[in-house]
Amino acid sequence: MSTYLISDLHLDAGRPRITRAFFDFLRGPAAGASALYILGDFFEAWVGDDDDAPLVHEVVLELSRYSGSGVEVYLMHGNRDFLLGVDFAQRVGAVLLQDPTILSLAGHRVLLMHGDSLCTRDEAYMTFRRQARDPNWQQALLAKSLEERRAIAAQIRAVSTAMNSRKAVDIMDVTPEEVERMMRKYHVDILIHGHTHRPGRHLLTIDTKPVERIVLGDWDKSGWCLKAGKDALELMRWPIA
Numbered sequence: 620m621s622t623y624l625i626s627d628l629h630l631d632a633g634r635p636r637i638t639r640a641f642f643d644f645l646r647g648p649a650a651g652a653s654a655l656y657i658l659g660d661f662f663e664a665w666v667g668d669d670d671d672a673p674l675v676h677e678v679v680l681e682l683s684r685y686s687g688s689g690v691e692v693y694l695m696h697g698n699r700d701f702l703l704g705v706d707f708a709q710r711v712g713a714v715l716l717q718d719p720t721i722l723s724l725a726g727h728r729v730l731l732m733h734g735d736s737l738c739t740r741d742e743a744y745m746t747f748r749r750q751a752r753d754p755n756w757q758q759a760l761l762a763k764s765l766e767e768r769r770a771i772a773a774q775i776r777a778v779s780t781a782m783n784s785r786k787a788v789d790i791m792d793v794t795p796e797e798v799e800r801m802m803r804k805y806h807v808d809i810l811i812h813g814h815t816h817r818p819g820r821h822l823l824t825i826d827t828k829p830v831e832r833i834v835l836g837d838w839d840k841s842g843w844c845l846k847a848g849k850d851a852l853e854l855m856r857w858p859i860a
Contacts, residue, residue, distance in 0.1 A: 626813025659697025686712030
């Protein structure tokens with residue numbers, strides 16, 4: 620039985636084909652897996668576990684069926700869905716993970732992250748990240764009505780899109796020194812993350828030791844996952860119609 624890791628689906632009512640592709644993935648390649656890890660930005664925006672949008676109901680139904688089949692499902696917060704809570708996780712039969720999390724995959728000690736905290740050169744985003752992870756800020760936001768929260772989320776996305784269009788490309792990628800620092804800190808062979816939308820496998824050397832950074836892709840024209848078997852890790856891609 621294999622373990623699958625995905626991230627950055629950015630599920631949104633305006634992108635129904637991605638939702639369909641995710642459901643097809645659960646019913647097809649990932650059916651019968653031992654575990655599924657979703658490493659952040661599962662949703663394009665998450666305004667609270669009380670969201671009653673049709674998309675949420677669809678995802679809850681499908682993902683709860685999937686976990687009910689015996690697959691262990693794990694969720695990690697991303698920069699888009701940092702308000703995902705215990706209530707949603709329980710409804711879909713999943714476990715919320717800390718960022719970062721350590722586990723063993725294919726005989727390796729692995730560090731899982733969403734990846735946004737590795738982009739330390741993007742100072743404007745790092746400032747927002749600190750605010751968005753503040754429990755008091757989150758509590759104040761969740762105290763607002765759903766309509767207000769949806770408007771705020773749309774505003775945040777618009778501002779983010781505008782700011783990112785003016786940033787140098789390398790600023791929005793991971794900082795190599797931060798990658799090395801985290802891998803040293805947790806004594807891992809492999810770091811797996813998403814966020815940057817730059818899928819690939821990168822071989823590194825840290826303190827004369829060969830290590831690897833694996834970046835999961837965002838779901839748009841293609842779907843992406845990392846398949847972990849007993850002895851191997853395979854980064855997989857397939858077209859989304």
